[in-house]
Amino acid sequence: MEVVDVLAKSRVLFDDQALTFAQFYSEWVDRRYADEFLRSIVRMGDLEQAALAQQASVARQLVQDLNQTAGFDRRDLACQLLLVYCLFWWHAFARGYLFEVRIFRDLTASGIEFAGHDITDRTARQSPYDLVVSGMRGDIKYSTYFLSAEALGRLQSDFFITRAYDSTKREWVTIAVLRSETWRWINGETQAGTVQELSALLPTPVRIQIGAHQLIVILYEEWKRRIRDLQAREGSDEHG
DSSP: OHHHHHHHTOEEEETTEEEEHHHHIIIIIIIIIIHHHHHHHTTOSOIIIIIHHHHHHHHHHHHHHHHTSTTOOTTSHHHHHHHHHHHHHHHHHHHHHHHHHHHHHHHHHTTOOOEEOOTTSHHHHTSSOSEEETTEEEEEOSSGGGOSHHHHHHOOOSEEEEEEEETTTTEEEEEEEEEHHHHTTTOOOOEEOOGGGHHHHTTSOEEEEETTEEEEEEEHHHHHHHHHHHHHHHOOOTTO
16 A cells, blocks of 8 residues: 555656646546446446456456557556556455445345445545444445554544454454444443454454554444344434
């Protein structure tokens, strides 16, 4: 992520305009491909096959379009870095929203009442959080890159649904990460730990400290169970 952040500030001259790589991606990739991709995946029944094939198809088209752009030369290192940057963010964008659609569908199937933003609407997609569950604002993250003091300070959400790698079982597990002030609505015993110790300490809820932020990490399935109990006790209005 540090390397990508450096590349984001690099510049490319495109159509006589000096754009950062981030601006180029926004105008040349996101606005060309994102909306149609998201409209298509929300209609798909098979996210594991069809949606991933669609993601790969767009990536191939992106490479082809760049290769046909005047001034782009795959043999040039600067052009290679621009391509790497665009492919990195397309992969992150597509996988992130595929994960979000899976979570929305699973919450519905699990009987959890929630209000989710409309990912097919560009304005709604850029909302500061992705869903509201019993008055708690949530974000859905494909990876735990946001678990830094700086990132947590910028985010407004009360909880996060994400993935962590279980090195013991050698598999990815879905987890919920709650701010300590949000955990009190669910409550229960916790044990202190670190991000690196999660796979050893879960399924017991783990209390971690990142800068000034205290967080509680719990398995997603257990979080759902506790949310169902909370909504049964206090009502299921997603706005709380």
